[in-house]
Amino acid sequence: MSEKSKTGAVFSWAKQIILVVLLTLLISTMVIQTYDINDVSMQPTFDPQGNRVMVFLTPYIIGAAPDHGDIVIIDSRVDRERTLLDRFNESPVISILFGETDEHLWVKRVIGLPGDKIEFKDGKIHRNGEELVEKYIRGGMNNGFEPVEIPAGHIYVLGDNRNRSSDSRHIGPVPVRNVQGRVILRFFPFNKINTY
Numbered sequence: 001m002s003e004k005s006k007t008g009a010v011f012s013w014a015k016q017i018i019l020v021v022l023l024t025l026l027i028s029t030m031v032i033q034t035y036d037i038n039d040v041s042m043q044p045t046f047d048p049q050g051n052r053v054m055v056f057l058t059p060y061i062i063g064a065a066p067d068h069g070d071i072v073i074i075d076s077r078v079d080r081e082r083t084l085l086d087r088f089n090e091s092p093v094i095s096i097l098f099g100e101t102d103e104h105l106w107v108k109r110v111i112g113l114p115g116d117k118i119e120f121k122d123g124k125i126h127r128n129g130e131e132l133v134e135k136y137i138r139g140g141m142n143n144g145f146e147p148v149e150i151p152a153g154h155i156y157v158l159g160d161n162r163n164r165s166s167d168s169r170h171i172g173p174v175p176v177r178n179v180q181g182r183v184i185l186r187f188f189p190f191n192k193i194n195t196y
Contacts, residue, residue: 035107041107041164041165041167042107042109043161044138045109045136066155066182071109072109072110073179074174074180076104076178078171078174078178090180106157108157108158108165109158110156111132111168112150112155112156112168112173115152116150116156118149121144124141125141137160137162139162142163148168148173151173154174183196
């Protein structure tokens with residue numbers, strides 16, 4: 001093989017590797033991401049034993065809206081505008097390369113949508129005057145909160161482990177623009193694979 005052929009082959013491989021890296025980065029930034037869940041705020045749905053979930057990102061980018069009961073990843077920094085750079089920096093590929101963690105990204109369940117009135121009474125959550133039947137929560141909720149009406153363009157989220165969760169009770173209604181995406185699949189641990 002001539003020197004020119006070797007150089008051409010190396011250049012061809014390098015182009016393919018760069019293309020694969022760029023496509024992986026694009027997909028992990030704009031379409032699907034994976035997250036580790038290592039805290040107790042979503043017990044019993046997710047136990048803190050290294051659950052890995054897959055999050056479909058695009059529904060909330062292209063105009064679809066979260067729905068009651070959806071499990072979503074939110075940016076808890078509700079007092080700032082999100083940018084495309086935020087999404088890029090939160091990509092698992094970038095996190096692995098730079099060893100950064102995104103502690104501002106929370107996994108929570110959607111309880112309220114725009115126009116809903118959420119209140120705590122008699123130890124239960126009520127939405128628009130009706131008690132929610134929540135078979136997914138861990139125990140009751142010890143501390144209540146003031147009734148809140150969800151403004152346009154916002155959602156209200158709570159953790160399933162209400163007594164051990166930071167959520168909308170602490171940061172208020174979450175702008176839909178702060179919703180990263182919806183959890184669609186838990187793929188680890190393998191004995192707990194599930195869709196949502």
